[in-house]
Amino acid sequence: MTPYEPNIPKDLPSPSVAVEFIKNNFTQYADVFDNNHGAINSSNEGKHTHVIFQEQSVDPEVDGSFDSLYSKSVTSNLGVSQNLFARIPQFLPNGPNNFPIQLTFNGVNTVGPQYQSFLAGGYLIFFGSIPSSTSINSTITLVPAPTEILSVIASPTRLVAANGGLGPSAPLRLNATVNPNNFQFTIKSSPIGAPQITGAVNWLAICKQ
Numbered sequence: 001m002t003p004y005e006p007n008i009p010k011d012l013p014s015p016s017v018a019v020e021f022i023k024n025n026f027t028q029y030a031d032v033f034d035n036n037h038g039a040i041n042s043s044n045e046g047k048h049t050h051v052i053f054q055e056q057s058v059d060p061e062v063d064g065s066f067d068s069l070y071s072k073s074v075t076s077n078l079g080v081s082q083n084l085f086a087r088i089p090q091f092l093p094n095g096p097n098n099f100p101i102q103l104t105f106n107g108v109n110t111v112g113p114q115y116q117s118f119l120a121g122g123y124l125i126f127f128g129s130i131p132s133s134t135s136i137n138s139t140i141t142l143v144p145a146p147t148e149i150l151s152v153i154a155s156p157t158r159l160v161a162a163n164g165g166l167g168p169s170a171p172l173r174l175n176a177t178v179n180p181n182n183f184q185f186t187i188k189s190s191p192i193g194a195p196q197i198t199g200a201v202n203w204l205a206i207c208k209q
Contacts, residue, residue: 004028037049053070056072067086067087068088070085074106074209078144083102083104104118114128115127118209125206126142128140129202130200135198136174136187137188142207148182148208149182149205153203155174155204156199173190175188
């Protein structure tokens with residue numbers, strides 16, 4: 001079968017020259033229309049099922065009260081990918097106008113033990129846990145490697161008693177240090193007087209993409 005030709009009819013001297021192409025397009029119209037639309041003669045006829053964003057080389061301007069939603073190429077440690085951006089008339093009441101906001105990222109990790117997703121604005125969020133131990137001294141390597149670690153939060157999952165069990169119970173004291181290479185950090189526990197099982201430690205890191 002002759003493929004569908006989107007440029008028919010053309011600006012020709014006479015429609016009769018293109019009549020066979022026009023007939024062919026009509027025979028395939030329903031199948032072509034079904035792409036990214038609800039099928040003809042269905043309950044969702046004509047409704048969009050997918051939206052395709054053409055890549056933009058520059059951030060489009062916003063006009064009046066309209067917002068822009070568009071696709072743009074982004075380079076990260078996972079390579080070059082297309083991501084969704086938004087541009088609105090004013091981001092904050094007293095902040096910069098028309099500031100482009102990156103809404104997506106081209107990778108997530110839902111398998112673990114290190115989980116990773118993204119936040120609007122070109123940020124990555126990582127989280128995981130360190131198993132139970134008598135002391136904590138663990139270095140976490142983030143994958144994909146971010147350009148900068150902005151914040152690390154370490155949280156113990158249970159109370160421990162100091163001085164061999166004689167002291168009052170309190171949350172395990174933890175310290176998180178970002179390593180110079182900027183895609184690793186180390187979590188350490190402070191001495192608690194005598195070896196005790198501290199319970200797992202949960203951690204969360206927010207980074208620049």
